[in-house]
Amino acid sequence: MKTALICGISGQDGSYLSKLLLTKGYQVFGGSRDAQMTSFTNLARLGIRNDVQTVSININDFRSVLQTLLKIKPDEVYNLAGQSSVGLSFEQPVETLESISVGTLNLLEAIRFSNLPIKFYNAGSSECFGDVGSLAADENTPFRPRSPYGVAKAAAFWQVANYREAYQLHASTGILFNHESPLRPERFVTQKIVAAACRIAKGSYEVLTLGNIDIARDWGWAPEYVEAMWLMLQQKQVDDYVIATGQTYKLRDFIRIVFESVELDWQNHIRIDPVLFRPTDIAEGHANPTKAHKQLGWSASSNVSDVARLMVKAYMNQTV
Missing domain, CATH: 3.90.25.10 (UDP-galactose 4-epimerase, domain 1)
Structure with a gap:
């Protein structure tokens, strides 16, 4: 049985990903800043609240992250945490940058420090690309973010790429376009x-x-997008992918x-x-999601x- 730790499990993607991993036989741990005070309403709506073990973890606190990894020893870590609203990021730019960029860095450094064979998924965003006009963005399109949220996601993307290259971590970023539910x-x-x-x-x-x-x-259906997250961590060749409908x-x-x-x-x-x-x-x-279709066998339905x-x-x- 594989074990997964999902940081940001109470959100849309974390809840759907939990359901997917449970159907695949995973033991799922869900991280929240204060698990005893969080209602996990979305898990309850999906009927899986009692199937997920919740833990308190503050990804902005390196000690908290490292302790959690050493205790759970997950096979896979999914980083879906952080301030998730583009609009709100203009009102809370510091919180947005810290929760996304610093949180991602703490997870990467804790995985490296633990020396555990953990596979890491990072939630990227199409907001990193900024305004590219009618160009269909792919994995090689330069980043020019136009919001504090996009700036934070871009920083996190490059942190993942750096740790992958410098320390050979199995770490991937999914550059997800809008997905709703x-x-x-x-x-x-x-x-x-x-x-x-x-x-x-x-x-x-x-x-x-x-x-x-x-x-x-480019709007897609969130339950389909979490499957792409899982597929990235099943690949021998570690890489980043644009996930969208096209x-x-x-x-x-x-x-x-x-x-x-x-x-x-x-x-x-x-x-x-x-x-x-x-x-x-x-x-x-x-978006141009061709690479995900060819290498992951994933496409939006x-x-x-x-x-x-x-x-x-x-x-x-x-x-x-």
């Missing part, structure tokens, strides 16, 4: 849209207020599909507020329409 909180725009549309369909008179709806992104749509397309799913015309229910525009933003995000409808269905069923 019903486990997203409403501070993420996709779930904000889904929740508002469903409430309006049930009789609410609210108006949905949004920022720039002309941004374009299809890009504007946010207004996502909005339209969501409202059509509840039989509403979106233009009657939203307003644009320039206050919600970010100081710097990415106009378009395009769900497109943006599937994602929107699945999120609406889950929200409606949850609130019945």
Whole structure:
């Protein structure tokens, strides 16, 4: 039986990854800053709360990380922790940089120091690329991040690459483009849209207020993306991979599909507020996931329409 430690297990990706690893026979440990005070709501929603062993670990504290690794002796460590909102990173840049960059460095250094044969996955982000226009970004596209979140993720990416080359660690970064699910909180725009549309369909008179709806992104289905994470750590040749659908749509397309799913015309229910525009933003995000398809045998099955409808269905069923 393999053992996995997932840092950031209470989030969307950590919860879906836990479920995947449990189906593969893993013993799963979930790390949280204070495991006794964390509700692990997402694990409960997936029906696996009692199947995961939770531990308290602060990845910003090297001693905490090292003690946890030496105690659990995991075969695989998945780093999904850290501040996860691009928008919030403009308000909390220091917390964002420390939780992502310093946390990743502590995990890498603790793995090296422990001398255990641990395979390490790091959650990267398409935000590292910045605004590349219509270019489909791949693993060789230069980074030019346009948010504190993107800057932090870029720093973490290069830390992983450095430790892989300098110390021969089995360490990979998944450069994931946007991936959504019903486990997203409403501070993420996709779930904000889904929740508002469903409430309006049930009789609410609210108006949905949004920022720039002309941004374009590659949106995928989160439960599929965690399989790519696992696949990276099963490879003999260690590498980094872009994970995406390869299809890009504007946010207004996502909005339209969501409202059509509840039989509403979106233009009657939203307003644009320039206050919600970010100081710097990415106009378009395009991805080339060819390498993941060829080397991992992974490709996305769900497109943006599937994602929107699945999120609406889950929200409606949850609130019945």
